[in-house]
Amino acid sequence: MTKRGKQASRKAAARKYGFLEVPLIIRFAFLALTLYATHTFSNVSFNDKEANAAIGKPGDPSKVSRIIKITMVDYMFLPSEIDVKQGETIEFVIKNGGNKKHEMIIDTMTNLRKYAKMRRNHPEIKTTGQNQVPLDPDERKSLRWEFTKTGIIDFACPLPGHFKGMRGKINVEN
Numbered sequence: 001m002t003k004r005g006k007q008a009s010r011k012a013a014a015r016k017y018g019f020l021e022v023p024l025i026i027r028f029a030f031l032a033l034t035l036y037a038t039h040t041f042s043n044v045s046f047n048d049k050e051a052n053a054a055i056g057k058p059g060d061p062s063k064v065s066r067i068i069k070i071t072m073v074d075y076m077f078l079p080s081e082i083d084v085k086q087g088e089t090i091e092f093v094i095k096n097g098g099n100k101k102h103e104m105i106i107d108t109m110t111n112l113r114k115y116a117k118m119r120r121n122h123p124e125i126k127t128t129g130q131n132q133v134p135l136d137p138d139e140r141k142s143l144r145w146e147f148t149k150t151g152i153i154d155f156a157c158p159l160p161g162h163f164k165g166m167r168g169k170i171n172v173e174n
């Protein structure tokens with residue numbers, strides 16, 4: 001089909017289905033907007049100030065009182081139950097000893113479920129935050145956290161197929 005023929009048939013289709021032909025400049029603007037929105041979304045974090053207050057806050061490296069080692073295997077955290085004292089700043093040294101990529105996120109169970117749901121529905125979106133750390137196999141990373149309130153705080157790997165088994169609890173005692 002010639003260019004003119006294509007144009008004519010597009011116009012006919014537009015008339016038939018009732019949509020307007022979108023000028024190229026608008027299409028570019030829309031594409032740019034979509035890319036911008038996706039980029040912004042890729043830094044999404046559910047860890048707002050209120051959640052922070054409930055689970056504690058990112059730890060100041062100069063205030064670390066104790067190091068706790070955690071090993072990830074496919075598909076578990078070892079150990080998965082940890083006791084800390086209120087007011088402690090813990091440096092978790094996390095090693096991925098499995099063959100898969102894993103992540104550790106410290107948060108409320110409500111937020112962890114949101115992360116897991118988003119990973120399931122939008123695997124391309126990466127979340128970031130001081131309460132989370134992604135690890136490749138054999139990688140070792142630190143996550144510092146200050147526990148300001150007593151209670152039970154959850155952690156998990158939010159990746160699809162991992163979330164059900166890769167969970168743990170931090171018991172913050174007085």
Ligand SMILES: [Cu+2]
Nearest residue numbers: 102103157162
């Ligand atoms: Cu995992």
